Amino acid sequence: MTSVVDVEPNVNSTRLVFYPLVIIASCVWIFHRWQQQSRIYRMGNVLPGPTAFPLFGNALMALFKKPEQFIQIGLDIADQYGYVIRGWLGSKLIIFLANPEDVEVILNSNVHIDKASDYKFFEPWLGEGLLISSGEKWRSHRKMIAPTFHINILKPFVDVFNENSKNVVEKLRSEVGKTFDVHDHMSGVTVDILLETAMGITKKTQDKSSFDYAMAVMKMCDIIHQRHYKFWLRLDFMFKLHPLFKTQQKLLDIIHGLTNKVISLKKKIYHENKAKGIIPPTLQELTDGKRSSEVLANNSKTLSDTVFKGYRDDLDFNDENDVGEKKRLAFLDLMLESAQNGTHNITDHEIKEEVDTIMFEGHDTTAAGSSFVLCLLGLHQDVQKRVYDELYEIFGDSDRPATFNDTLQMKYPERVILETLRMYPPVPIIARELKRDAKIVTNNYTLPAGATVVVCTYGIHRHPQHYKDPDTFNPDNFLPENMANRHYYSYIPFSAGPRSCVGRKYVLLKLKILLSTILRNYKCISEVPEKDYQLKADIILKRSDGFGLKVEPRVRVPSSA
Numbered sequence: 345m346t347s348v349v350d351v352e353p354n355v356n357s358t359r360l361v362f363y364p365l366v367i368i369a370s371c372v373w374i375f376h377r378w379q380q381q382s383r384i385y386r387m388g389n390v391l392p393g394p395t396a397f398p399l400f401g402n403a404l405m406a407l408f409k410k411p412e413q414f415i416q417i418g419l420d421i422a423d424q425y426g427y428v429i430r431g432w433l434g435s436k437l438i439i440f441l442a443n444p445e446d447v448e449v450i451l452n453s454n455v456h457i458d459k460a461s462d463y464k465f466f467e468p469w470l471g472e473g474l475l476i477s478s479g480e481k482w483r484s485h486r487k488m489i490a491p492t493f494h495i496n497i498l499k500p501f502v503d504v505f506n507e508n509s510k511n512v513v514e515k516l517r518s519e520v521g522k523t524f525d526v527h528d529h530m531s532g533v534t535v536d537i538l539l540e541t542a543m544g545i546t547k548k549t550q551d552k553s554s555f556d557y558a559m560a561v562m563k564m565c566d567i568i569h570q571r572h573y574k575f576w577l578r579l580d581f582m583f584k585l586h587p588l589f590k591t592q593q594k595l596l597d598i599i600h601g602l603t604n605k606v607i608s609l610k611k612k613i614y615h616e617n618k619a620k621g622i623i624p625p626t627l628q629e630l631t632d633g634k635r636s637s638e639v640l641a642n643n644s645k646t647l648s649d650t651v652f653k654g655y656r657d658d659l660d661f662n663d664e665n666d667v668g669e670k671k672r673l674a675f676l677d678l679m680l681e682s683a684q685n686g687t688h689n690i691t692d693h694e695i696k697e698e699v700d701t702i703m704f705e706g707h708d709t710t711a712a713g714s715s716f717v718l719c720l721l722g723l724h725q726d727v728q729k730r731v732y733d734e735l736y737e738i739f740g741d742s743d744r745p746a747t748f749n750d751t752l753q754m755k756y757p758e759r760v761i762l763e764t765l766r767m768y769p770p771v772p773i774i775a776r777e778l779k780r781d782a783k784i785v786t787n788n789y790t791l792p793a794g795a796t797v798v799v800c801t802y803g804i805h806r807h808p809q810h811y812k813d814p815d816t817f818n819p820d821n822f823l824p825e826n827m828a829n830r831h832y833y834s835y836i837p838f839s840a841g842p843r844s845c846v847g848r849k850y851v852l853l854k855l856k857i858l859l860s861t862i863l864r865n866y867k868c869i870s871e872v873p874e875k876d877y878q879l880k881a882d883i884i885l886k887r888s889d890g891f892g893l894k895v896e897p898r899v900r901v902p903s904s905a
């Protein structure tokens with residue numbers, strides 16, 4: 345028989361568990377009811393999407409999943425629900441869009457330009473640089489930075505691209521006969537080129553601090569990636585308790601230390617030169633040709649200029665006065681000049697934020713894009729042969745560096761680059777936060793203010809409605825006749841509209857020079873079929889199995905010889 349004394353502790357412990365559970369369940373229920381009344385909840389639930397659970401929404405779908413699984417999960421959900429899908433991350437409404445007409449409504453708007461809160465992980469590094477800023481600050485900085493990517497500013501970079509491409513060719517000699525990860529080389533050369541074109545730090549003037557900087561940029565990218573897919577690191581207070589936080593602080597000291605040092609040095613030189621009467625050309629002069637008698641015919645339009653002509657951004661409109669080669673100035677020099685001569689009101693701190701932004705945006709995206717191109721060419725030998733033959737027609741068996749005009753002749757290599765960015769867009773999604781309701785084309789849905797809109801670039805690029813055999817690598821997708829009836833927003837590797845990528849022309853020019861130099865010197869071989877690529881989509885699309893490649897020195901004869 346149980347005594348009264350034995351029963352009491354059991355009853356007490358049951359109460360201790362039972363009452364808090366009832367209180368928690370009631371709170372969840374009240375919260376859920378309150379949420380159901382809210383405008384965003386009512387409007388969000390009009391949209392199709394998987395069943396959501398109180399408190400968690402659809403967040404549990406991501407539990408215990410690896411970043412490598414996200415793309416397939418996304419594609420499966422899209423198969424089930426279509427072009428517009430709603431998801432709840434707790435009480436946060438996320439709307440995924442994959443219809444180019446809907447995407448145009450968002451990306452081509454001057455209203456829906458605010459970045460989603462997920463970009464906040466960049467803040468300690470990039471501050472309020474162009475990538476994450478919004479409102480008037482973004483508008484005025486964009487106005488200043490877009491012209492620094494004018495074709496006249498980019499042309500003198502051809503030498504930088506050539507020199508650094510030659511360096512990669514030299515480094516690859518030690519890899520002949522091995523399978524190696526080509527991304528390491530693409531990442532290294534990209535940082536070197538950025539150091540020179542963004543800050544004016546040449547290979548000759550590079551010292552230990554620029555090497556440390558390059559390493560720090562690569563490691564910072566990795567930390568930010570981790571914060572995106574490890575959900576416990578997303579919370580600031582958890583991140584601050586993690587050892588990665590201390591590492592981040594050290595890396596930021598290195599990165600900001602160098603940017604600040606270069607800015608003060610450049611400013612000093614600017615003032616010394618000014619005292620001697622040496623005034624550098626203004627951005628306006630560089631782009632409209634006032635300081636040049638050399639005027640080239642404006643025949644430098646490429647395939648990409650046609651592909652992107654429906655974007656309606658501010659990059660094509662500023663190339664009208666194409667006046668030929670000019671003095672080479674880094675982006676930082678141009679910003680300092682604009683600040684010093686009073687054309688733009690920008691502080692040293694803001695210049696630092698913009699230089700850091702260019703270093704980030706220009707690095708991982710380009711390294712991933714170029715690594716994909718080389719692996720795909722290694723796999724599709726027929727395509728590589730065609731690329732090489734076209735290069736042979738331009739360069740013969742010479743070892744001369746590429747000129748800007750050569751890049752205009754590289755038609756098939758350009759199609760290869762565009763097709764690679766279609767199948768493997770380095771930025772696989774773009775996220776915006778709606779500050780106002782947005783009416784889209786599909787079913788006339790109204791997306792409520794407060795929602796996060798995710799543009800599914802990867803999904804759009806792989807949709808059979810826009811590309812026949814979307815999973816087959818086919819550079820001829822970018823033949824004019826095949827592009828003619830395609831919606832402009834069915835190809836958006838660089839985003840589109842007012843917030844499109846300012847580095848678009850820079851990167852296409854750079855990739856043509858880098859890749860052609862490598863291919864003129866090596867034959868690439870890759871044995872991993874595309875179906876075995878383990879695609880990892882966090883911020884930048886990469887292969888978690890690495891970008892394995894083999895190279896063989898090339899005998900410079902046409903492939904038919």
Ligand code: HEM
Binds near residue numbers: 476705706713771845
């Ligand atoms: C293959 C290489 C590249 C790809 C695929 C790419 C793609 C993109 C995309 C999709 C965006 C929009 C991001 C968003 O709205 O969330 C963007 C923005 C941006 N990109 Fe790139 N990018 C590349 C290279 C570069 C380079 C080389 C630079 C600079 C040297 C650069 C500078 C920027 C900047 C500053 C922005 C922010 C523009 C703004 O918000 O106004 N990008 N890029």
